[in-house]
Amino acid sequence: MDADDNVYDALAAADHDGRWAHGAGFDESVVEVTAPAPDGVDTEDLAAYCLMLADDALVGSQRLSEWATHAPELEEEVALANIALDLLGQARVLLARAGHLGAAERFRVAGRASEATGDGRAHDDEDVLAYFRDDRFFRNVTLAEIDLGDFAQTMAWMLVFSSWRLGLMTRLRGSADPVLAAVATKAVPELAYQREYAAGWVLRLGDGTELSHVRMQAGLDAVWPFVEEIFGAHAVETRLVEAGVAVDPAALRADVDADLEQVLPVATLTRPERPAVGLVGGRGGRDGVHTEALGPVLAVMQSLARAHPEATW
Amino acid sequence: MTVSDETTRLATASTPDGAPTPERGPEEVFEATVAAEGRIEPRDWMPEGYRKTLVRQIAQHAHSEIIGMQPEGNWILRAPSLRRKAILLAKVQDEAGHGLYLYSATETLGVDRTELTEKLIDSRQKYSSIFNYPTLTFADIGVIGWLVDGAAICNQVPLCRSSYGPYARAMVRICKEESFHQRQGFELLMTLMAGTDAQRAMVQDAVDRWWWPSLMMFGPADGDSPNTQQSMAWRIKRHTNDELRQRFVDMTVPQAAALGVTLPDPALAWNDERQAHDFGEIDWAEFTAVVKGAGPCNAQRIAHRRAAHENGQWVRDAASAYAAKHADRSEEPAA
Amino acid sequence: MSTTPDATWPLYEVFVRGKRGLNHVHVGSLHAPDDRMALHNARNLYTRRNEGVSIWVVRADAITASSPDEKDPFFAPAGDKVYRHPTFYSIPDDVPHL
Numbered sequence: 001m002d003a004d005d006n007v008y009d010a011l012a013a014a015d016h017d018g019r020w021a022h023g024a025g026f027d028e029s030v031v032e033v034t035a036p037a038p039d040g041v042d043t044e045d046l047a048a049y050c051l052m053l054a055d056d057a058l059v060g061s062q063r064l065s066e067w068a069t070h071a072p073e074l075e076e077e078v079a080l081a082n083i084a085l086d087l088l089g090q091a092r093v094l095l096a097r098a099g100h101l102g103a104a105e106r107f108r109v110a111g112r113a114s115e116a117t118g119d120g121r122a123h124d125d126e127d128v129l130a131y132f133r134d135d136r137f138f139r140n141v142t143l144a145e146i147d148l149g150d151f152a153q154t155m156a157w158m159l160v161f162s163s164w165r166l167g168l169m170t171r172l173r174g175s176a177d178p179v180l181a182a183v184a185t186k187a188v189p190e191l192a193y194q195r196e197y198a199a200g201w202v203l204r205l206g207d208g209t210e211l212s213h214v215r216m217q218a219g220l221d222a223v224w225p226f227v228e229e230i231f232g233a234h235a236v237e238t239r240l241v242e243a244g245v246a247v248d249p250a251a252l253r254a255d256v257d258a259d260l261e262q263v264l265p266v267a268t269l270t271r272p273e274r275p276a277v278g279l280v281g282g283r284g285g286r287d288g289v290h291t292e293a294l295g296p297v298l299a300v301m302q303s304l305a306r307a308h309p310e311a312t313w
Numbered sequence: 314m315t316v317s318d319e320t321t322r323l324a325t326a327s328t329p330d331g332a333p334t335p336e337r338g339p340e341e342v343f344e345a346t347v348a349a350e351g352r353i354e355p356r357d358w359m360p361e362g363y364r365k366t367l368v369r370q371i372a373q374h375a376h377s378e379i380i381g382m383q384p385e386g387n388w389i390l391r392a393p394s395l396r397r398k399a400i401l402l403a404k405v406q407d408e409a410g411h412g413l414y415l416y417s418a419t420e421t422l423g424v425d426r427t428e429l430t431e432k433l434i435d436s437r438q439k440y441s442s443i444f445n446y447p448t449l450t451f452a453d454i455g456v457i458g459w460l461v462d463g464a465a466i467c468n469q470v471p472l473c474r475s476s477y478g479p480y481a482r483a484m485v486r487i488c489k490e491e492s493f494h495q496r497q498g499f500e501l502l503m504t505l506m507a508g509t510d511a512q513r514a515m516v517q518d519a520v521d522r523w524w525w526p527s528l529m530m531f532g533p534a535d536g537d538s539p540n541t542q543q544s545m546a547w548r549i550k551r552h553t554n555d556e557l558r559q560r561f562v563d564m565t566v567p568q569a570a571a572l573g574v575t576l577p578d579p580a581l582a583w584n585d586e587r588q589a590h591d592f593g594e595i596d597w598a599e600f601t602a603v604v605k606g607a608g609p610c611n612a613q614r615i616a617h618r619r620a621a622h623e624n625g626q627w628v629r630d631a632a633s634a635y636a637a638k639h640a641d642r643s644e645e646p647a648a
Numbered sequence: 649m650s651t652t653p654d655a656t657w658p659l660y661e662v663f664v665r666g667k668r669g670l671n672h673v674h675v676g677s678l679h680a681p682d683d684r685m686a687l688h689n690a691r692n693l694y695t696r697r698n699e700g701v702s703i704w705v706v707r708a709d710a711i712t713a714s715s716p717d718e719k720d721p722f723f724a725p726a727g728d729k730v731y732r733h734p735t736f737y738s739i740p741d742d743v744p745h746l
Binding site: 356410413414417420421425426427482483629632633635636639640 | 656657659679
Binding site: 085 | 627
């Protein structure tokens, strides 16, 4: 066998995941999550806020991953997977931060302690929080969990979600919490890419064929009732805004409106006039009161991990 | 680009004297180029059979990448840790990328991807029979990386020296990425083997189910592989099916020992005389059945791919319509 | 809507400059409905979204190529495209291979 045949050498030699074609590394910690909470900031509040931002990304990523092998074109397979991977990456570091601040302890099931088994990955906080937390303890906005429908609805969803999260992360770069600031700095270009991707498709579908126009408008209409919630501030957010740690969701309305005003008319779409879905006793996703959609999403995601609670993977 | 020196060498190796002259007709130039380990490039003259063989082989390979996304995609939503989920998502994404590289190589032969996709979903072109088996547990993800990607690497590494330039270049890139796929599979299996009894049983069960189909990936025995000789003469293929299969078995046996799994073949034994492993007879009836469409998942895989393609038609049409409307505008679409 | 969409997205050739100081090099092709999407797809597919690299995309049908032999037109294919002209081949399907 000559030298050309020795790709197997790479199995032994190369060991950094960055050489995957489209993904980044999978183990690298882009951000050091162990910094203490800033002075005067309530640790539990900060952990809850990290969970909120993590769950938005985690559940959104899980939803987007449903497109894998179903995308309308192979190029879109690649793009959608990139976006899902970006969101998953954001979720992982935020979950680790929440875990470091004590969130994992609250959800750890007895007998499933996170004793590292040597490689340090066993029952990481991120997995305890992702896999062993019930849906009532997920803090994502309900927009993140809704069914994404067809490709048009997915692009409507992504335009709103990425515009909102980009505004959030852009501001969060100045957070008093250095970890959140670092997460946000990395997330901003990822979300800018998502927004551009979604806006491009909203334009093409809105101003494409008659059929695509109808579907694009319908997709936007379907997503719309879940948009109002993302601008509402939970008590945790309000307290952390005071402390200079969090972003006031109300401030993001202008960002999203500006993006929609730029895209929708060119895409020949109409801004929907649909009422927001009602909350349950004033409580929504940030309080752990979700739509019926979240339970099945998590049931699928958590099924294998929960079937083997003592196992590491 | 991460083009290594080796890649550059492969990509630029071409006949020093590739031009036909009044004394040398194009066929002679072709034969001489191939014989001299040169590369045939898209606009060079080539025999019709050479081109047909290439189109068939590259298309089947591309289809295999795309269909191969499905058995692994089956576990993305249920991956039991976020790290495994990220790896699997990236791997399935890589496979879409590999399919695109390969379809891109067929375009250089004048064959459109749409045409090939139509042939795939009409079952008029084939893909690797291995992807007609189901992924039943998460250990299957590890075994696919270890055995299936391992077998694919054995098949594909020699293709980096295929005589057709665009194919060889695509394969250089694909092989680099595949080696990471195999590594993650092996690492997953090592983790499972170090885990619970249930996990170890899961691995052995997966090995039991995937071992023989993996050996079938190398195709029929040499005596039943009518195209091999011509493909080797054209240097599209570099080794016979049985040579590659033997190489795979010899590589895999020590890896299985390192993992602590048993390969399900009582006849498997080291042959000191041959300096190679003997192994049992493949169930060729099963192989033929799967190739002919009667595998566990043939219908499901094609239906899935057809649905994705057909359900995406309106999206692709919309993008084309939008582009046509805006083609006369010099500025980019506002976004 | 008066336009009739093409059956397929056009083919683009992709050229990438891996780092400063190097030329753009042809890396492959892809399909996209328009230039902007072609750049998007090229970045995803061929550069792992590395922001530092420079990408060119150009429609394959906009490239004029030399023939393999400039010296002797007798043997030169009549094409002036990068690739062979699309023609349809019926490929035997009964080969249990790969």
